[in-house]
Amino acid sequence: MAVRIDPSWWTSGRWEGRPIREFLEQRDVAAVFRFLHARGVSYGAIATLVGVSANRAAEIAKGTRQVTAYEVLERIAVGLGIPRAAMGLGHERDLDAGTGGLTVTPHGLASGQPTSGPAVGIAAGAVALARLRAELDEALSSSSVSPRQLELIEESASEYMRIYPSAPPSVMLSRLAAECSEVQVLSRRRQPAAVQARLSAAAALLATMCADALMRLGDASEARLWYRTAIHAADDSADTRLRVLVRAQAAMLPYYFGDPQQTVAMADAALAIAAATSSSGALAAAGRARALARLGAAEQARAAIEQARRMFDEAGDDDSDAAFRFPAKRLLFYLSGAMTWLGDTKEAYRVQDEALRLYGPAPMVLIDPALIMLDRALCLVRDLRFVDAAIAAREAIASLPELQCTEIILAKAGQVISAVPRHAQCREVIELAEYVRSCRERGRTLAAGTAALET
Numbered sequence: 001m002a003v004r005i006d007p008s009w010w011t012s013g014r015w016e017g018r019p020i021r022e023f024l025e026q027r028d029v030a031a032v033f034r035f036l037h038a039r040g041v042s043y044g045a046i047a048t049l050v051g052v053s054a055n056r057a058a059e060i061a062k063g064t065r066q067v068t069a070y071e072v073l074e075r076i077a078v079g080l081g082i083p084r085a086a087m088g089l090g091h092e093r094d095l096d097a098g099t100g101g102l103t104v105t106p107h108g109l110a111s112g113q114p115t116s117g118p119a120v121g122i123a124a125g126a127v128a129l130a131r132l133r134a135e136l137d138e139a140l141s142s143s144s145v146s147p148r149q150l151e152l153i154e155e156s157a158s159e160y161m162r163i164y165p166s167a168p169p170s171v172m173l174s175r176l177a178a179e180c181s182e183v184q185v186l187s188r189r190r191q192p193a194a195v196q197a198r199l200s201a202a203a204a205l206l207a208t209m210c211a212d213a214l215m216r217l218g219d220a221s222e223a224r225l226w227y228r229t230a231i232h233a234a235d236d237s238a239d240t241r242l243r244v245l246v247r248a249q250a251a252m253l254p255y256y257f258g259d260p261q262q263t264v265a266m267a268d269a270a271l272a273i274a275a276a277t278s279s280s281g282a283l284a285a286a287g288r289a290r291a292l293a294r295l296g297a298a299e300q301a302r303a304a305i306e307q308a309r310r311m312f313d314e315a316g317d318d319d320s321d322a323a324f325r326f327p328a329k330r331l332l333f334y335l336s337g338a339m340t341w342l343g344d345t346k347e348a349y350r351v352q353d354e355a356l357r358l359y360g361p362a363p364m365v366l367i368d369p370a371l372i373m374l375d376r377a378l379c380l381v382r383d384l385r386f387v388d389a390a391i392a393a394r395e396a397i398a399s400l401p402e403l404q405c406t407e408i409i410l411a412k413a414g415q416v417i418s419a420v421p422r423h424a425q426c427r428e429v430i431e432l433a434e435y436v437r438s439c440r441e442r443g444r445t446l447a448a449g450t451a452a453l454e455t
Contacts, residue, residue: 218407
């Protein structure tokens with residue numbers, strides 16, 4: 001059902017005993033939003049009309065967020081059908097009466113009366129040019145994002161990075177979409193270079209989280225497109241470390257759902273950009289090592305492992321569970337995969353034990369320990385301990401909440417099942433296969449239920 005906003009509200013409406021026009025003159029957006037909400041317009045509908053997230057619209061209404069940026073005020077006026085003059089945003093392009101009713105034509109000249117005589121023509125042209133200059137100044141200033149608005153976007157991106165690793169990917173996607181929409185609206189308008197760079201950096205981080213969530217859910221084709229967007233945004237930010245980070249993260253997709261050779265190529269591209277050693281570079285090197293090991297390039301993989309260790313020693317992150325950080329436990333997580341594919345099970349077990357110790361008995365990040373345990377299950381298969389492998393894989397899956405038991409986990413469990421020779425398919429392996437199948441069916445049911453609730 002279309003949202004209807006009566007234009008007469010802005011001229012005759014009252015709020016808290018006062019004419020609404022007084023709030024418009026003061027640019028009190030919180031009062032405007034509450035005024036509409038009291039008339040049955042939801043904050044979600046308001047958000048859609050003015051191009052912000054529903055959460056942000058509610059926060060504005062509560063007064064926890066202030067709106068001062070000219071371009072946002074202008075967007076609110078246009079979206080809600082508020083006369084621009086009522087909010088002190090200037091008139092439309094027709095000139096004031098004092099200019100003789102002249103308007104700027106597409107050619108930048110004036111039209112209207114009077115129109116004859118050189119003096120009149122010069123005066124009219126001067127008025128038109130003055131108006132054009134004023135409108136150009138307005139366009140340039142209205143395109144800018146206020147410093148506080150930019151800070152709020154960056155704070156939101158940081159908060160999402162904090163909660164992302166422990167949240168179900170399907171839940172995070174819906175939250176991230178609203179934030180991406182707001183950044184999209186702002187990025188469509190011309191911004192000064194410094195502002196656009198910061199907006200693009202926030203967009204790169206948000207898009208990378210969307211891509212990673214889609215990858216966990218097994219939607220490789222859509223994840224690939226989001227990684228492409230993230231790379232574009234990172235390049236637009238001109239932040240070298242961010243450009244390396246996004247490419248290193250994107251390299252994970254073909255490792256899990258594609259050709260590991262692409263992972264090597266993407267990691268090489270990330271390392272080629274790096275101007276100095278960084279934790280993002282160490283991540284790229286570790287991802288490259290793991291992919292080379294899976295490809296069977298043992299000598300190259302071992303050299304890449306040493307490179308990753310060396311880069312981490314120079315610039316690795318301190319312990320953190322935030323998204324895209326690369327502390328020691330994540331380095332060990334990558335090395336677990338590399339050692340597993342190299343068939344060095346003794347070293348793999350050692351690395352896995354150390355990694356799990358660092359993640360702790362109640363880890364905030366659930367998916368990494370589960371994937372490490374599935375690496376262990378693959379090692380157990382290599383050591384011909386098929387029953388133990390099946391048990392370890394099942395425990396890894398069972399350690400996750402239903403919404404975290406996504407395709408990236410189930411596909412890895414499938415690798416464990418496939419690694420067991422057909423003649424050695426014992427009862428535990430058969431039960432594991434059935435358990436994986438039932439988890440997939442349950443996942444589809446949950447996804448369908450979520451989709452039904454959102455429509």
